[in-house]
Amino acid sequence: MAKPRRKDDPSEKAMEYSKFYGGKVGFAPKVPVRSLNDFSIWYTPGVAAVSKAIQADPELSFEYTGRWNTVAIVTDGTRVLGLGNIGPEGAMPVMEGKALIYNYLGGVNAIPLPVRVGDEEELISFVKALEPSLGGVNLEDIESPKCFEVLERLRSEMSIPVWHDDQQGTAGVILAALFNALELTGRELKGTRIVFLGTGAANMAAEKLLKEAGADPKDITMVDSKGILHAEREDMDQLSLRNKWKYQVAIETNGDRRTGRLRDALAGADVLVAASAQGPDVVKRDDIMAMKGRAIAFFLANPVPEMLPPDAVAAGAEIVATGRSDYPNQVNNSLLFPAIFRGALDVRAKTITDRMVIDAAHELADFDKERKGISKTHILPTMVEWEVYVRVATAVGQSAIKEGQARKSLSRKEALHHAALMIRHARTTMGVLRRSGVIPGPPA
């Protein structure tokens, strides 16, 4: 018999509240309706003038409609959380949750949009067809390696930002955490030996981003369930056909040609980034002990990290991070994605380049350096510090302008002001809706 859930169990609450509220986000008007006469402005006949102006210059759709602040959260439901391929309907609660975070932390109008598609081509054409309505696309929970192809194609074929949070979002936060961990242990990115355990979306994207940020791929070693990835591994031909991204990584990383298992990769390594399988004993004490002194270890599997932080510290790791909020140093996508889109949307960005993500990671890493300071158990700010989103959004927008990817130019000051306004507006709206009872309190 299943154990009865406790009353404060989040699963229990999620079931109860979801039924009570019937969905987490909805549309609210942005314009006043003073009387029904106003519909002649907001709708026909007045609206035709706006439509004609946009027809003449489609770029005006970023100014005259809500497109500029609208993001679709698209998933095919093939790899949802740790639940696997649960289908688009099953994915909806997760996408709604994501939309709520976008709204509350980033002031972004996000539409949850799980879709039923046959193959990746269908997914790609669906997302492309959405472009006229959107300022950006957040791809979510799409299985690997399909997600690599989909992101790469959409990034090159669309003129609005396309973001796959499981790749770029996680990679960006990993990078931010790593910047500070390296600084605290007296290291530089160049010359640091980094081992990735797991070759899914997050680690593959992190490898790419680290390379862009200046790491030498020869100092990087990737390990998957078959062991160390190297150019002569027996499954290379298979990878060349089925996962060209992993194939490429196998060729360009692992400069000293290591073979074997995780421990062989970790011998003398500075950093371990594990995003692989549910812990707690995926990474063992001896693995960490094989690393260099002042080792850095991130265990990102959720909800159970590959190794529990106290065990990693006992084995000699100096800085340990996980995906969880109940241990120090949470590496959490939510620190980044609302700000990334806030910044990108504010300058009407055409894409989110890797450089923009790196600049965002630097800003995120620097945020607490200037405030409360960073330490071994505080390498990143937490989600409660809402100003961090304003700062990171501004960095992203400025980066987009520098990269030549912005439709609209804002000074740093203007960008800060606008991001703060948008994020504060979202929080104010929540306060007003709750106080007025439009959003009632949850059932007791």
Place this chain on the structure above:
Amino acid sequence: MKIRHAAVDDVPAAADLIVRTKRLNNEFDPFFAVVSDVKPRAERYVKDSLGKSDRLLLVASVGPKIVGVVRAEIRERLFYEPSIEGFITDFYVLPEYRRKALGNQILQRASSELKGMGAQLIVAEVPSQNEIAVRFYTKLKFRSIVQHFGTSR
């Protein structure tokens, strides 16, 4: 890169590359499912190709490392002219050494060796579904001259 005739010492490395060609073929077509004892079979196959006047086994090396292999044999064409063909049965280059024209160099060397052994025509056999191999030979101006049709029904 150096290309030379394989010696007994090269057998394990050459056999490993032969195994990879077989596994690659299986990626494209289930009629090329690889047997479980493929490794010892490949070693025997490679050994049997050494020191015979109608067999050719070349290995390509970069430093101490064997990165490519080609195996071929001289065959008589009973009913046709040209009547002697150099028949390439196996050809493999490690992934990271591909796209550097090494394959072409190895093939040129094999062709000239085979011609020295009497071949008037150079033929290579690959599974029709192996698009990597098909692309390789097509690019080097080979054309399909025989088709095998198979069914297990």
